[in-house]
Amino acid sequence: MLSINQSTDQLINLLTTLADSSLIMSQRLSEWTGHGPALEQDIAMTNIALDYLGQARHFYQYIAALKMDGSTEDSIAYLRDAHQYRNHLLVELPNGDWGQTILKIFLFAAFQKPLYEQLQQGKDEHLAAIAEKSLKEVNYHLSWSSDWVIRLGDGTQESKERMVKAIDYVWDYTGELFELISVEPIAINYDLIMQAWFDTLEKIFDKATLLIPSRKPYQTGGLKGNHTEHLGFVLAEMQWLQRVYPNSEW
Amino acid sequence: MNIETSTYNQPGAGIENIWKILEAVSDPEIPVLSILDLGIVRNVTIKGDFFAKDDGYDVVTITITPTYSGCPAMDMITVNIRMALLEHGYKNIQIKTVLSPAWTTDWMTESGKVKLAAYGIAPPAFKIAACNSMESDDQMAIQCPHCKSYRTEMISRFGSTACKALFKCHDCSEPFDYFKCH
Numbered sequence: 001m002l003s004i005n006q007s008t009d010q011l012i013n014l015l016t017t018l019a020d021s022s023l024i025m026s027q028r029l030s031e032w033t034g035h036g037p038a039l040e041q042d043i044a045m046t047n048i049a050l051d052y053l054g055q056a057r058h059f060y061q062y063i064a065a066l067k068m069d070g071s072t073e074d075s076i077a078y079l080r081d082a083h084q085y086r087n088h089l090l091v092e093l094p095n096g097d098w099g100q101t102i103l104k105i106f107l108f109a110a111f112q113k114p115l116y117e118q119l120q121q122g123k124d125e126h127l128a129a130i131a132e133k134s135l136k137e138v139n140y141h142l143s144w145s146s147d148w149v150i151r152l153g154d155g156t157q158e159s160k161e162r163m164v165k166a167i168d169y170v171w172d173y174t175g176e177l178f179e180l181i182s183v184e185p186i187a188i189n190y191d192l193i194m195q196a197w198f199d200t201l202e203k204i205f206d207k208a209t210l211l212i213p214s215r216k217p218y219q220t221g222g223l224k225g226n227h228t229e230h231l232g233f234v235l236a237e238m239q240w241l242q243r244v245y246p247n248s249e250w
Numbered sequence: 251m252n253i254e255t256s257t258y259n260q261p262g263a264g265i266e267n268i269w270k271i272l273e274a275v276s277d278p279e280i281p282v283l284s285i286l287d288l289g290i291v292r293n294v295t296i297k298g299d300f301f302a303k304d305d306g307y308d309v310v311t312i313t314i315t316p317t318y319s320g321c322p323a324m325d326m327i328t329v330n331i332r333m334a335l336l337e338h339g340y341k342n343i344q345i346k347t348v349l350s351p352a353w354t355t356d357w358m359t360e361s362g363k364v365k366l367a368a369y370g371i372a373p374p375a376f377k378i379a380a381c382n383s384m385e386s387d388d389q390m391a392i393q394c395p396h397c398k399s400y401r402t403e404m405i406s407r408f409g410s411t412a413c414k415a416l417f418k419c420h421d422c423s424e425p426f427d428y429f430k431c432h
Contacts, residue, residue, distance in 0.1 A: 026320075041406065043409065043410065044407060044408035047411070050318075050412055053319075053320045054319025054320025055319045055320070057319070058319060129350035129352075133319055133349045133350070133353075136352060137318060137319060137412075140407065143407070144408070
């Protein structure tokens with residue numbers, strides 16, 4: 001049995017990974033604003049980025065309430081350095097081309113879906129509520145990105161080559177998604193999540209005539225604060241205003 | 251309006267008055283819809299405030315739920331609710347946000363759906379009938395709000411806001427927004 005403080009720390013730990021991954025995903029996807037291949041898809045990408053931002057805000061607001069140390073959603077997002085971020089490495093990777101960005105969303109949404117399905121059944125009511133709310137959005141992201149994976153994978157020779165290249169680049173960062181974050185009262189079954197993730201991949205990759213790599217993904221470190229060189233650049237852009245003009249509001 | 255004599259804030263003025271005020275608060279993105287049409291107001295309560303004996307104003311608590319997690323209209327809606335109530339003489343206003351049960355388009359009122367269609371946005375299909383499977387959206391027959399044809403096709407799952415998808419009509423050739431079921 002853990003003390004109340006220990007279990008709160010564990011919960012904050014889990015929430016921080018959920019929040020940071022959503023926020024960095026949002027920040028990355030928003031880079032596409034004004035650069036999408038067609039207006040409709042540009043808008044789609046922006047909408048998905050907005051969903052991720054909203055989810056991140058709900059998690060950060062909850063963290064701030066649990067910490068009771070004067071933290072706010074803004075201070076947590078804007079005033080931590082890269083080594084204090086706990087997001088998965090996958091989400092901080094550069095967008096690359098449209099196919100690579102789509103693939104990142106697809107792989108991440110296919111992971112979030114079974115994770116949030118479990119969390120919405122979990123004992124922590126507030127986290128369950130955020131998961132229930134987010135799940136509706138994640139389902140949409142998954143179906144949108146699945147359509148694109150199929151369209152590009154089973155598309156032209158060039159679109160296929162690009163998808164194969166993207167899979168090769170991103171694949172090694174996917175194993176980290178299933179690393180255990182232990183929170184005693186909320187037992188997350190990562191085996192079930194990984195199984196559901198694989199099932200989704202098999203189904204969609206099969207339609208897309210793409211192959212799931214056979215090698216074991218090896219990249220890790222994000223959950224401990226050991227990030228790729230890319231995160232610092234993302235944060236520099238995102239945090240610049242608050243760092244230069246502290247406490248500014250608009 | 252003279253706030254001190256506002257009839258709305260007399261003891262016993264009742265919850266109905268507050269609902270009436272909320273009826274006039276519209277969605278900033280879709281101004282034809284009130285926040286009641288959208289179904290985002292979940293609860294309204296009034297109770298005496300023991301800590302504010304000096305003014306004797308009751309505490310009005312409005313509970314709302316967001317449509318989408320990142321909907322930028324929510325912050326503005328919160329401000330607009332507060333403004334509307336202040337204008338009618340209410341002083342102690344609390345606006346609470348709940349996430350569960352998650353908002354669904356099934357909470358949209360029938361009159362809201364009629365207003366949407368008249369505004370040129372196809373209203374959401376019923377969730378139970380059409381939204382259960384992940385792939386359902388593109389197979390659904392969505393009626394064109396302009397010419398009423400069902401020969402329509404989805405162009406993009408995401409439209410001008412997170413809550414809408416983009417369609418086009420094969421009969422009148424007009425593009426239109428569809429308020430997707432959620």
